[in-house]
Amino acid sequence: MLMQDRKGLLLLLLLFALLMSQSAVVAEDSLVVVMGSDSDVERLTLEQVVHIFLGRFRRLPNGLTATPIDRPQDQSLMTDFYQLLVGKSPAEIRSYWSRLIFSGKTAPPRQAESGQEVVRWLAETPGAIAYMRPDECPPQLRVVLRLGP
Amino acid sequence: MRARWHQSILIRAGLALLALLLLFGAITVGINLSYNQARAEQTTEERLSQLLDTVESTASIACFTQDEILAQELIAGLLRNSEVLSVAVEADDQPLASLNRGANEGTLAEASSTPILVREIYSPFSPQMRVGRILLTPNQALIKANLQRETRIAMLQTALQTLLAMLAFAAAILMLIIRPITAISDRLHRMNAAEGERIPIPAGHQGSEIGLLVQDVNRLADRLVETLEEERRLRIQHAVDEQRYHAIFNNAETGLFIIDERGYLSSWNPAFARLMEFPPEAETLAQRSLFELAWSEQGRFTELLLGCIDADQSRSAELGYRLKDDSQRWLSMVLTPIADESIQGVIYDVTQHLEAERSAKRSAVTDRATGLANQLGLEQQAKELAQACDLHEGGGFALVLLNLDNFTRISEGLDPAASNAILQEAAKRLCSNVKGSDLVARISECQFALLLAEIQRALDVEHIMERALHALQQPLVVASSTVKLQVSEGIALYPQDTDANITTLIQHANLALSHGGSGQLRRMRFFNPGLARLAEDRYRLETALHQAIELDQFVLFYQPIVDIGQGRLVGAEALIRWKHPQRGLVPPDSFIPLAEETGFINEMGLWVLEQAGHQLAAWKRAGLERYLSVNVSAHQIPSQLTPEYLEDLAQRLSFEPSRLGLEITEGVLIGDVGEVQTWLEAVRDRGFLVYLDDFGTGYSSLSYLKRFRVDRLKIDKSFIRDLSNDLSDQALVQAVMSIAHSFELEVIAEGVEDPRQVRLLRDMGCRYAQGYVFSPPVAIEAFTEVSERIPKLFDAIAMETSP
Numbered sequence: 001m002l003m004q005d006r007k008g009l010l011l012l013l014l015l016f017a018l019l020m021s022q023s024a025v026v027a028e029d030s031l032v033v034v035m036g037s038d039s040d041v042e043r044l045t046l047e048q049v050v051h052i053f054l055g056r057f058r059r060l061p062n063g064l065t066a067t068p069i070d071r072p073q074d075q076s077l078m079t080d081f082y083q084l085l086v087g088k089s090p091a092e093i094r095s096y097w098s099r100l101i102f103s104g105k106t107a108p109p110r111q112a113e114s115g116q117e118v119v120r121w122l123a124e125t126p127g128a129i130a131y132m133r134p135d136e137c138p139p140q141l142r143v144v145l146r147l148g149p
Numbered sequence: 150m151r152a153r154w155h156q157s158i159l160i161r162a163g164l165a166l167l168a169l170l171l172l173f174g175a176i177t178v179g180i181n182l183s184y185n186q187a188r189a190e191q192t193t194e195e196r197l198s199q200l201l202d203t204v205e206s207t208a209s210i211a212c213f214t215q216d217e218i219l220a221q222e223l224i225a226g227l228l229r230n231s232e233v234l235s236v237a238v239e240a241d242d243q244p245l246a247s248l249n250r251g252a253n254e255g256t257l258a259e260a261s262s263t264p265i266l267v268r269e270i271y272s273p274f275s276p277q278m279r280v281g282r283i284l285l286t287p288n289q290a291l292i293k294a295n296l297q298r299e300t301r302i303a304m305l306q307t308a309l310q311t312l313l314a315m316l317a318f319a320a321a322i323l324m325l326i327i328r329p330i331t332a333i334s335d336r337l338h339r340m341n342a343a344e345g346e347r348i349p350i351p352a353g354h355q356g357s358e359i360g361l362l363v364q365d366v367n368r369l370a371d372r373l374v375e376t377l378e379e380e381r382r383l384r385i386q387h388a389v390d391e392q393r394y395h396a397i398f399n400n401a402e403t404g405l406f407i408i409d410e411r412g413y414l415s416s417w418n419p420a421f422a423r424l425m426e427f428p429p430e431a432e433t434l435a436q437r438s439l440f441e442l443a444w445s446e447q448g449r450f451t452e453l454l455l456g457c458i459d460a461d462q463s464r465s466a467e468l469g470y471r472l473k474d475d476s477q478r479w480l481s482m483v484l485t486p487i488a489d490e491s492i493q494g495v496i497y498d499v500t501q502h503l504e505a506e507r508s509a510k511r512s513a514v515t516d517r518a519t520g521l522a523n524q525l526g527l528e529q530q531a532k533e534l535a536q537a538c539d540l541h542e543g544g545g546f547a548l549v550l551l552n553l554d555n556f557t558r559i560s561e562g563l564d565p566a567a568s569n570a571i572l573q574e575a576a577k578r579l580c581s582n583v584k585g586s587d588l589v590a591r592i593s594e595c596q597f598a599l600l601l602a603e604i605q606r607a608l609d610v611e612h613i614m615e616r617a618l619h620a621l622q623q624p625l626v627v628a629s630s631t632v633k634l635q636v637s638e639g640i641a642l643y644p645q646d647t648d649a650n651i652t653t654l655i656q657h658a659n660l661a662l663s664h665g666g667s668g669q670l671r672r673m674r675f676f677n678p679g680l681a682r683l684a685e686d687r688y689r690l691e692t693a694l695h696q697a698i699e700l701d702q703f704v705l706f707y708q709p710i711v712d713i714g715q716g717r718l719v720g721a722e723a724l725i726r727w728k729h730p731q732r733g734l735v736p737p738d739s740f741i742p743l744a745e746e747t748g749f750i751n752e753m754g755l756w757v758l759e760q761a762g763h764q765l766a767a768w769k770r771a772g773l774e775r776y777l778s779v780n781v782s783a784h785q786i787p788s789q790l791t792p793e794y795l796e797d798l799a800q801r802l803s804f805e806p807s808r809l810g811l812e813i814t815e816g817v818l819i820g821d822v823g824e825v826q827t828w829l830e831a832v833r834d835r836g837f838l839v840y841l842d843d844f845g846t847g848y849s850s851l852s853y854l855k856r857f858r859v860d861r862l863k864i865d866k867s868f869i870r871d872l873s874n875d876l877s878d879q880a881l882v883q884a885v886m887s888i889a890h891s892f893e894l895e896v897i898a899e900g901v902e903d904p905r906q907v908r909l910l911r912d913m914g915c916r917y918a919q920g921y922v923f924s925p926p927v928a929i930e931a932f933t934e935v936s937e938r939i940p941k942l943f944d945a946i947a948m949e950t951s952p
Contacts, residue, residue, distance in 0.1 A: 050274060050275075054213070054214075055214050056214055056215070086275075087274075088274070096210060099207060099219065100210065100214055100216060100219065102218070102219070102222070103217075103218030103219045104218070105214070105216045105217070105218055105219075106214045106216060
């Protein structure tokens with residue numbers, strides 16, 4: 001138990017350090033979580049976003065199934081996102097998903113090739129949800145959550 | 150001797166050890182069991198917890214995503230561990246997946262009662278967010294089985310250790326203790342200690358407890374052998390002693406025996422049988438009691454035995470024993486209590502001894518000459534009578550002392566046998582005149598005594614004694630001559646005349662006797678208290694007299710002796726006077742006889758001589774030629790006043806012996822003729838003068854004057870007193886004068902009181918005179934004056950003659 005406590009403490013410290021460094025990064029690089037503007041979802045909480053992106057619950061408040069979209073080609077964005085969202089690196093996220101892929105019950109977010117594809121999917125797939133830098137966010141998209149400062 | 154198996158040290162120690170080890174083992178196993186179980190549970194829990202740690206991240210993901218497949222995968226992985234019985238995963242409090250080990254009913258049932266390990270699962274992204282939990286049921290049956298197996302092994306191990314320890318212990322006991330002890334024991338059985346055999350110390354046991362034990366046993370054996378040796382020596386000694394004592398017992402002349410308290414004999418020696426006249430076969434006879442023997446007085450033996458038992462002390466007595474020939478044997482018996490309520494007796498024949506003693510006793514109280522009782526016998530008898538009188542009040546007896554006054558004189562001329570005959574005759578006459586019960590005793594040479602019993606009054610005694618006296622005084626013929634005894638007697642009565650003391654009674658009778666002797670007619674005299682007083686007075690006087698010289702109470706008085714032919718003083722007679730502080734001037738008649746009786750006269754005489762000597766010396770120094778004469782008592786001659794003493798005195802005081810005259814009486818000449826004659830001659834040879842005093846009063850005999858040479862005669866005053874008127878006295882004095890002249894003796898007339906007598910005497914040719922006509926005896930201080938007066942006085946006397 002002691003070891004676990006110590007481990008937990010270490011973990012906590014590490015997490016804290018990460019958050020601190022993140023905040024420095026986020027100061028410039030805040031992100032937004034967006035959905036198609038036709039969706040009647042106005043706002044989502046951070047928790048709801050976590051559940052959606054990490055496959056826990058994918059049901060939106062309006063009853064639709066949410067479809068999260070990842071941006072693996074924009075590595076820095078993805079890194080920033082997960083860093084801001086759950087404080088984990090993309091590798092950790094990949095490892096996470098690799099365990100789940102085996103059962104096949106929950107799938108990882110859809111892998112978009114590019115920003116355009118993200119926008120497209122957001123438009124055509126009801127319940128699609130993605131993240132991006134605020135400056136590249138087209139106006140038809142609705143920001144449901146703002147991450148970062 | 151071998152120890153029985155259940156008493157053997159080995160078995161007992163083994164059993165004790167076994168019990169101890171079993172107890173110890175049980176406790177160890179018990180502690181192990183409970184400890185192991187707790188430990189096993191804890192380690193199982195730890196192991197399972199670690200197992201859960203390995204799947205925690207996966208579980209976290211599975212729960213987060215509520216992925217049953219992943220959860221089942223995870224469970225399957227856990228179940229691969231045999232200690233896990235079943236696992237269930239819950240996500241958000243809903244069962245996600247669960248799986249049991251394909252097990253039977255029993256394990257399931259058991260599983261329900263066992264605790265379940267629960268691990269809470271948190272979200273992989275938010276440590277605060279609980280997303281589910283894992284419920285793990287451990288396989289208790291397996292754990293328990295493992296535990297039991299372990300316990301069994303432990304027990305087996307313990308049992309093995311115990312067994313080994315016991316074996317080692319048994320071997321040690323056997324080798325180190327039991328075998329040496331057995332060896333010692335065997336050796337002890339075979340050992341002959343008296344021969345000096347001892348137990349060797351088992352190898353390797355020098356200094357060990359067993360070695361010390363062996364040494365102790367050996368030492369004990371040494372001591373036992375010594376003690377036995379001593380015991381044997383004592384036994385031999387005892388046997389020798391016993392034999393010796395037995396010999397003494399058998400050969401003793403003294404009878405020895407042992408009786409019990411009822412007098413029954415248990416053993417006796419031959420001497421006892423002899424003394425008691427037991428038949429020879431008495432040894433074989435049944436017990437007999439000393440009470441059954443022929444004691445003269447059974448009571449005395451009973452008293453002796455009971456006295457001995459009661460006092461628990463030795464008691465002795467002399468017992469009479471009747472012999473078969475009817476004579477009596479006297480036995481002295483000593484009884485001594487010994488152990489076991491027995492009494493040891495010693496007995497011996499004292500018949501001869503007793504008879505000798507009796508005859509000695511008899512002779513001690515018997516007068517040999519007469520066969521009568523002697524002084525001792527009289528006293529004994531008187532004491533018995535006195536006791537009898539004291540018992541029967543009103544009784545009394547008389548003690549009569551009879552003195553044969555002339556017996557000494559009579560017996561002088563007789564041979565002893567004739568004297569005895571007189572005494573025997575006197576005894577016979579006395580005995581025939583008193584009652585048979587009265588005692589007649591002869592208590593000294595010439596004294597008899599009578600004890601007259603049952604006498605109440607003096608008159609009764611008087612009657613009896615008159616008769617007895619009469620009989621005694623009858624003439625008796627001894628050695629063909631007739632003798633008449635003169636008897637005086639003194640009588641004292643019991644109890645009147647004594648203070649209940651027989652000695653006093655005899656004294657009082659003696660007093661009566663001595664006073665009775667003085668009266669010529671009345672020879673019988675009763676004691677009266679006056680006699681006692683007289684005797685007491687006399688005693689006082691005697692005491693005082695003895696102190697008189699020391700106290701300087703004597704003085705010499707001098708009476709002048711005058712030459713009546715020439716009318717001048719020629720000397721004096723020295724006369725002793727006693728100036729007693731209370732009695733005054735005691736007359737010589739009162740103390741001279743007493744001094745003579747008590748022998749004090751010798752001392753007194755010497756004192757007188759000493760004083761006279763001094764006076765003569767004084768006169769000599771003064772140039773006066775005077776004679777001084779002193780009286781010499783018959784007691785002083787010849788041995789008390791020796792001629793040598795006189796000579797020495799004269800030399801010492803330096804006076805002329807021829808000036809000292811020794812006046813002796815005719816009585817002196819009656820004593821031992823030869824001795825007196827020798828004395829007289831010796832005295833006169835030394836120059837001293839001898840005067841014959843009181844001439845004419847005693848047994849004056851002309852033959853004396855012839856045999857005993859003296860220097861002067863002193864005519865007794867009784868002849869002078871009536872000289873003037875009595876013609877016969879004149880004739881007598883005349884005759885004395887002519888005798889004196891014929892013997893060439895000078896004559897001194899005593900008691901001359903008037904001038905006529907002086908003239909008569911002068912005319913008769915008497916040369917010297919002394920008397921009141923010239924001067925009474927005077928103290929020396931007055932003598933000078935007297936001596937000066939005498940010539941004038943004589944002139945006056947002479948003048949009376951001239952007209």
